[in-house]
Amino acid sequence: MPSKLILCLSLACRLLASPRAGLAQPSHAPHPADTPARTRLSREEALADLDILARRLRAEAAYIELHQARPCEALERLKARLPDPLSVADLTRDLQKVLSPIGDCHSSATSQALDGEPGLWLPFRLAPAQGGIVAVTRENNAFAEPGFPYLAALDGVPLRDWLEAALKYEPVGSATQNLYAALKGIRRLDILRRDLGLAASPNVTVTFANAAGHHKTTALPCRTRFSNFAKLSLGDNRLIGKIGYLRLPAMDDALIPETIRRMAAYRDTDGLIIDVRGNGGGTYGLMRTLFGYFRPAEASPFVCNIAAYRLAPQFKTDHIEYRPTHRRDWPGWSRDELDAIDAAMRSFSPSFALPEGQFSEWHFMVLTRQAHHFHYDKPVIVLCDEACISATDGFLAAFSELPRVTLMGVGSRGGSGSSRSARLPHSGISITLSTMASFRPNGDTFDGKGVAADVHAQPPPEDFITGKDTVLEEALKRLN
Numbered sequence: 001m002p003s004k005l006i007l008c009l010s011l012a013c014r015l016l017a018s019p020r021a022g023l024a025q026p027s028h029a030p031h032p033a034d035t036p037a038r039t040r041l042s043r044e045e046a047l048a049d050l051d052i053l054a055r056r057l058r059a060e061a062a063y064i065e066l067h068q069a070r071p072c073e074a075l076e077r078l079k080a081r082l083p084d085p086l087s088v089a090d091l092t093r094d095l096q097k098v099l100s101p102i103g104d105c106h107s108s109a110t111s112q113a114l115d116g117e118p119g120l121w122l123p124f125r126l127a128p129a130q131g132g133i134v135a136v137t138r139e140n141n142a143f144a145e146p147g148f149p150y151l152a153a154l155d156g157v158p159l160r161d162w163l164e165a166a167l168k169y170e171p172v173g174s175a176t177q178n179l180y181a182a183l184k185g186i187r188r189l190d191i192l193r194r195d196l197g198l199a200a201s202p203n204v205t206v207t208f209a210n211a212a213g214h215h216k217t218t219a220l221p222c223r224t225r226f227s228n229f230a231k232l233s234l235g236d237n238r239l240i241g242k243i244g245y246l247r248l249p250a251m252d253d254a255l256i257p258e259t260i261r262r263m264a265a266y267r268d269t270d271g272l273i274i275d276v277r278g279n280g281g282g283t284y285g286l287m288r289t290l291f292g293y294f295r296p297a298e299a300s301p302f303v304c305n306i307a308a309y310r311l312a313p314q315f316k317t318d319h320i321e322y323r324p325t326h327r328r329d330w331p332g333w334s335r336d337e338l339d340a341i342d343a344a345m346r347s348f349s350p351s352f353a354l355p356e357g358q359f360s361e362w363h364f365m366v367l368t369r370q371a372h373h374f375h376y377d378k379p380v381i382v383l384c385d386e387a388c389i390s391a392t393d394g395f396l397a398a399f400s401e402l403p404r405v406t407l408m409g410v411g412s413r414g415g416s417g418s419s420r421s422a423r424l425p426h427s428g429i430s431i432t433l434s435t436m437a438s439f440r441p442n443g444d445t446f447d448g449k450g451v452a453a454d455v456h457a458q459p460p461p462e463d464f465i466t467g468k469d470t471v472l473e474e475a476l477k478r479l480n
Helices: 002-015 043-060 071-080 088-102 159-167 175-185 189-196 253-265 285-294 335-347 391-399 470-479
Strands: 108-110 125-129 132-136 150-154 203-209 215-221 238-240 243-247 271-275 302-309 363-367 380-384 405-409 419-423 430-434 436-439
Touching (some): 043 071, 043 088, 043 430, 088 108, 088 430, 125 175, 132 203, 150 159, 159 175, 159 189, 243 253, 243 470, 253 285, 285 391, 302 335, 302 391, 335 363, 380 391, 391 405, 430 436
Parallel strands (some): 243 271, 271 380, 380 405
Antiparallel strands (some): 108 430, 125 132, 132 150, 203 215, 238 243, 302 436
């Protein structure tokens, strides 16, 4: 945990050199329509729920040994200090802190009580940018403080301290994950003020900065609803001169037909840009649809993911085959695919040891050329940013292995784990955990590392308010 905090703060300090969803985001877990949300419960009920969570962690959590975080011991310490009665929202936050140091970037604790809790929020949007953390209006058309685009401090406390406080409610991971998660968290002011020992107030004192290192401090009224991240204006699929531009906003199989049509239209272009900025994942169909275009016909199949799942009693033998990820003895493999699996396993050495007897045998995701593929042999740039995680991690990892492909932007957050959710019966808190340990062929986990960009590129602050896309322009220059 400390090393991950250092990574987060180190990156944040570099960003600020010039001048956890649990806190900020509503839960998307389903709630029974006829069951009102509980806001309080007895200590006895809370203890029963914590016992259930401890059993789930021991039986299902794939990354419980990744950082030796000892969450079950943290649960025992939490039990010892529970009041009677207690707030479900407070218990939800306590469980977020228990899950945070595991390093499972799909993990979460959410509840209706937390979602419906009144709170105070920053009155502007945030995003990482060149030089620091940019603050823009909620309309995304101006800086929150004209002439001072960067956020430097809140209530007189430096931004790095707010980041550290917010990260306690979020799963720690790569430097990208830590900064992204902490930025989500600091939008919720009242809870973090309590944690930082600051006075409550309906206003927030904000210190902004510019590139010259000058500062301006002003008091603004807090909001009672959160604001999302600041957004760039990203275009649609199109030809840009002799360069094809393919925008993938989500890893959504519904985009496959259009993607195939676009690749046919871009066949004779001089280069291709695939833009996955802002893509938070989904399924793996687009990766399988696209990958084969960039491999010659004689290339062997490629093993892009090696994984094993926890042997919990409720998990069936086909627990992760939906991805699709199969055992070596799966009858659907071709001879070439089996040869590729055997070759991958001769050099595979996982970066952390899976406890003996607790995981399935290894499963494999293999990418093979399909009937619609032709060989696109021109240079390709894949644009990525801080939002990329989950299936987008897998996409970036696979494309990073291709010889004429350059990843440009910011490294991904890192998360791959076949997550499953369950609701604790008394509190109604929904717990999500990764049930699969997932590795790249080089043995690295996605969680805790992400996929690095070959060429680092971030938008300048002005891009968030003008509609300009400097990173795309730089990609076009490289291809042209």
